Amino acid sequence: MLVLTRKLNEAIQIGEEIEISVVxxxxxxxxxxxxxxxxxxxxxxxxxxxxxxxxxxxxxxxADILKKLTNSKP
Incomplete structure (x- = not known):
């Protein structure tokens, strides 16, 4: 686990698309x-x-329903 310290109005960037800010x-x-x-x-x-x-x-x-359907005889 990565632990970072941020202050008010600071942010963390994850990749190019995700930004997490302390509001x-x-x-x-x-x-x-x-x-x-x-x-x-x-x-x-x-x-x-x-x-x-x-x-x-x-x-x-x-899955249970599918089993019942495939095991039932007409």
Whole structure:
């Protein structure tokens, strides 16, 4: 893991397309601004994990249904 220190209004550049800026710091909370192309999805970690879990559950359900369909006899 790379750990960087940034102050208010300073930024981090990731590749050529992504910039993360420190927008404000208040009461122990840091607000970040992210500039990235629209095709790049950006989520809070807990939301990302929830999406991954939902996708995994949906794919398992689809696989189960497919097995039942292929194993059923007309």
């Amino acid at each position: 404000s710091i208040q009461d122990g909370q840091v607000k970040l601004g992210i500039n990235a192309p629209k095709h790049i999805e950006i989520h809070r970690k807990e939301i990302y994990l929830s999406i991954q879990q939902e996708n995994s559950s949906a794919s398992n359900l689809s």
